[in-house]
């Protein structure tokens with residue numbers, strides 16, 4: 001922890017901040033901006049869901065006990081990635097937490113997100129040995145300067161460190177400053193993201209099995225475009241990891 005972090009940590013010991021979600025006072029030494037009660041409301045994504053893109057299915061399908069079931073979209077198109085791993089849904093406390101991290105730059109949120117990831121890895125027996133490299137979805141340099149960090153890189157770093165995997169962060173680059181995807185239709189998202197990524201050194205990705213990491217999966221246009229670029233760089237297989245997924 002740097003001096004600034006230490007100082008603000010000490011300060012909040014004397015003057016506990018309130019939970020950014022429910023407004024109750026935070027527990028001592030909780031620097032995650034959200035109280036334990038609110039964090040407890042985050043639940044891991046449950047089956048049944050699409051075995052490739054993790055789109056949740058109606059609970060009634062759980063009784064079918066089919067090991068791999070694809071959603072309509074996945075069964076109709078050839079995806080540039082093999083499968084997505086995603087611990088939570090992008091809603092409620094998780095959505096607020098990601099907003100605090102990204103748009104209000106509350107990096108203390110990462111501590112708790114790290115705990116959630118580790119529970120997910122443990123409970124799902126996460127197949128880390130499948131991957132040669134962990135690659136975060138890059139931010140455009142202008143965005144990176146504004147925010148000061150890339151949240152996808154923070155997540156990728158947690159995964160790489162936890163499993164002793166290699167993190168490659170400067171070889172996939174965002175060369176186009178795209179508009180925010182949030183308010184765009186799916187068609188507009190695809191147009192907006194086209195040509196956004198480039199790879200620098202083909203050799204780095206060639207024949208590799210890659211875990212591509214982003215914070216949120218909404219319609220999947222960003223990770224698809226990045227996976228397509230990795231395919232052009234001759235990656236053998238690309239898997240996706242995102243912290244949360246839109247339902």
Ligand SMILES: [Zn+2]
Pocket residue numbers: 019020021022023024034035036037038039
């Ligand atoms: Zn709370």
Ligand SMILES: [Zn+2]
Pocket residue numbers: 050051052053054055070071072073074075
């Ligand atoms: Zn699917």
